[in-house]
Amino acid sequence: MADDGWSCGWRRWPRLLRVLLAVWLAGAAGCTGRFSPHSAQEQSKVRVVCTTTIVADLVQQVGGERVHVETLMGPGVDPHKYIAGIGDIRKLQSAQAVFINGLHLEGKMADLLERNRRQWRVHAVTDPLPREQLLPAEEDATVYDPHVWFDVLLWAQTVEGVRQVLSDLDPQGEAYYAQRAAAYREQLQQLDREIRQELARVPPERRVLITAHDAFRYFGRAYGWEVIGLQGVSTASELGTQQRERLARLIVERAIPAVFTETSVPPEGLQAVLDDVRRKQGPLVRLISDQDALYSDALGPADSPAGTYTGMIRHNVRVLVRALGSS
Structure with missing residues (x-):
């Protein structure tokens, strides 16, 4: 079958130009709405x-x-x-x-x-x-x-x-x-109302929440918890040696049983604090992390129980009660 002038000319084009033209034509087709990313x-x-x-x-x-x-x-x-x-x-x-x-x-x-x-x-x-x-x-x-x-x-x-x-x-x-x-x-x-009932299971003297950064102050005010963050309100603030040492002393003096990592903040800062606690021969302190890490500045994956605001709050409360609810 004889080729027309267009097909013969197309084959003579350098391969790169043919690829670029094909990409441009595909993009132009998308502009018609046929390939629009939104239905x-x-x-x-x-x-x-x-x-x-x-x-x-x-x-x-x-x-x-x-x-x-x-x-x-x-x-x-x-x-x-x-x-x-x-x-x-x-x-x-x-x-x-x-x-x-x-x-x-x-x-x-x-x-x-x-x-x-x-x-x-x-x-x-x-x-x-x-x-x-x-x-x-x-x-x-x-x-x-x-x-x-x-x-x-x-x-x-x-x-x-x-x-x-x-x-x-x-x-x-x-x-x-x-x-x-x-x-x-x-x-x-x-x-x-639900989380107030759950949090009441934690004895008052154990209602101390230590986290990677100071994201839980509104939680503390609303539900009667003492909240201490290794870093300030913003994770963009600098983290110094004095802050770690001060928190380590507090954990030792008050025999804090657990500290809590956050899903949106690297755990290395809190781990360094616990290393200081061990050097001071302080109490055994659990680092609550991995699947039990608290959600602070972001929800969990959309298909997870913490993928909604209400699910995130319930997850955090469940973790706190399980970690601190019994002596």
């Missing part, structure tokens, strides 16, 4: 981007099936140190709204988010919280501790702001969002 059903939803898995779960709980949520930081990612990449910028630019935690949790993204607050329609879920209910960061009293989700009833106060933003973006879904927001607030109130 028509997804494209009809409100498209939002969230910085952390904890914020994403909050928005998904209120938004339900009417919202398509993308998350910049996955499970186990430390938001204090996260730097946005080119792909993240594209997601932020294409979203109808961006939900962040705020209060400087997204430390290295803070300037970027602030500069583009209006353009990207950035909403901090912590903005509606009364400032008198926030804890100042120990390193800087002019800023607040961002880990508000560890007080379940305080976190429940963020639901209304999310409902309002979604209703403004999607007025037809207003009643739907209102129903889901009310149901989720009730779920969180029930969770708060």
